[in-house]
Amino acid sequence: MITGSQCRAARALVEVSRTLLAKRSKVDELIIEQFERKIEVPGPTAIASIRKTLEELGAVFIPDETRGGxxxxxKFSKSEAKRISRLEGEGGIVANDDVP
Structure with a gap:
């Protein structure tokens, strides 16, 4: 489970708008806004979808068990992400990255 503050921070880190997050996570933009503004907490399915989408975009959520809270x-620094993007754009055979 993530908090609205973590959602807002993750969105800022991965540089994605609420509109794009709503589209990719299939969660209404108003629900995301209310979650981030601590007005209302969406259901567990919506939060899971938001979290999964942000993680796919490169955010890593730090659990409460750590000493820092x-x-x-x-997930990657900006330079690492840039190198990965360049490598992925080089062409070649497109295939699923999952290893059996």
């Missing part, structure tokens, strides 16, 4: 960080 909850938080969010980027």
């Amino acid at each position: 909850i938080g969010v960080r980027l």
Whole structure:
């Protein structure tokens, strides 16, 4: 489970708008806004979808068990993400990345 503050911070880190997050997560934009503004907490399915989408975009959620408390960080630094993007754009055979 993530908090509205973590959602807002993760969105800022991965540089995605509420509109795009809503579209990719299939959660209404108003629900995301109310969650981030601590007006209302959406159901567990909506939160899970938001979290999964933000993680796919490169956010890593830090659990409460750590000494520093909850938080969010980027999976890759900007330079690592840029190198990965460049490698992925080089062409070649397109295939599923899952290893059996």
